Amino acid sequence: MMECDAQAVASKVVDVLRHRKVPIGISNRHVHLSERDFEQLFPGQSLTVDKPLLQPGHFAATQTVTLKGPKGVLNNVRILGPLRPNTQVEVSATQARELGIKAPVRMSGELEGSPGIQIISNFAEVTLEQGVIVANRHIHMNSFDALLFGVDDCQRIDVLVGEPPRTVLFKNVVIRVDPQLVLEMHLDTDEANAAGLTGMKDTGQIMLGSKG
Ligand SMILES: [Zn+2]
The missing domain is CATH 2.40.40 (Barwin-like endoglucanases)
Structure with a gap:
């Protein structure tokens, strides 16, 4: 009898967890930078935490950049930390249109064939060959x-x-x-x-x- 009760409780718990x-x-436009691109854009600085994100170790940095496309500019674009192997820019489809670029819907890290963009800081600029996506x-x-x-x-x-x-x-x-x-x-x-x-x-x- 006891065993049956335990099983019933366990399956109830599983059911609650499954239906939670x-x-x-909500991801606003943001940039993940490679170490190389960060050093070029912010010489002598380190990426500093403005606000931790829900995911452990991830954060919005104090540093921001400007994105410049063929048709428009997005200012105050937040850098998300930590630094990554490859620079990646994530925008919404609306923002891609404002910039004048055709950004594909992709999973993070799948950058093959995506368009590039100009990334501008107060100190320097980097021309990205590829890396702008709309996140799936x-x-x-x-x-x-x-x-x-x-x-x-x-x-x-x-x-x-x-x-x-x-x-x-x-x-x-x-x-x-x-x-x-x-x-x-x-x-x-x-x-x-x-x-x-x-x-x-x-x-x-x-x-x-x-x-x-
Ligand atoms: Zn995510």
């Missing part, structure tokens, strides 16, 4: 959550986001499993605006068993 909502982080919507989670939700790394699923009348079913949400990261869905500002998100305690509901 996923916190949403995705959810970070650890292996335990992946097991609970029944998903694998790189799988695409559906997530219901927002409140009526602006509720949106986002398809093709890519699962990224990483033991270092915590459960969080990343959307860009175009996606967040479409779903009427406020940037305060927004959440999404994973549609269990969906195939994106």
Whole structure:
């Protein structure tokens, strides 16, 4: 009898965890810099923390840059730390249009064939050959959550986001499993605006068993 009770409690706990909502982080335009590009843009400086992000070790830096495309300029673009092997610029589709570039929707790090841009600081400028993308919507989670939700790394699923009348079913949400990261869905500002998100305690509901 005791054993049965324990099993019932365990499956209830699993059920609650499987149906819990996923916190949403809205990504505004930002830049990840390589060590080389950072040193060129900010000679003699180190990248300093302005605000820690939810993901452990990740932060918004105090340093900002200007992005200059063929048709327009974006000022005060935040650098996100830590530094990375390759420089990557993430903008929304609206901002790409303002800059006058055709940025593809990609997962982070998939920069092959993406357009370049000029990155300008108060000290110098760097011309990037490639690296501007619109980030593909995705959810970070650890292996335990992946097991609970029944998903694998790189799988695409559906997530219901927002409140009526602006509720949106986002398809093709890519699962990224990483033991270092915590459960969080990343959307860009175009996606967040479409779903009427406020940037305060927004959440999404994973549609269990969906195939994106
Ligand atoms: Zn992310």
